[in-house]
Amino acid sequence: MAKKTNDSQEPVSSSSTNAPEEASPRRMVLRVRRSEATKRLSSLIRAEEKEKRVVSVKRSKTKQKKKSAKIDAKMPKKPPTAFFYFLEDFRKEFQEQNPEVKTMREVGKACGEKWKTLTYEDKVKYYDIAMEKRAEFDKAMSEYIKKKESGEGDETEDDEDYYI
DNA sequence: GACGTGATTGTTCTT
């Protein structure tokens, strides 16, 4: 809060006039290295998801209906974004300050507004978390596809040797 | 009793 003269905190865009040093983290935020295999696999996954959506053409107003899960319960779902992590934190605080408001809609609105007021430094923290999660998600997706291609019909849910 | 709805932004995929 030392410098408040400059209120233009735009994580995106912005002219080169700003110090490039600050732009460094910004770039890394969305810099996720994805393997070609992962991308190709994504197509397959998407195709399956699409098929499911067709069955439930309910995304008119609400897109979050059945989604995926029936096809493969092990399929890695999209990890929450930075905003969601912030929302999780914000929700707790918001409920404490506004115990009357319990609906997520109200919280969502407030959170959205607050999110915009946050500075990049504050956001980058959540971005970092989201980035890591995405990296893990990509890895999980790779293995998921690999296993799927390897032996899809062979579902041995009995012996689940997961080593964390 | 159980499911869907609605609201928020971010990231990825699709065309």
Add this chain to the structure above:
DNA sequence: AAGAACAATCACGTC
């Protein structure tokens, strides 16, 4: 390049 879709959460409405 731009749009569409989905990610989590939780009280409320509907059947």
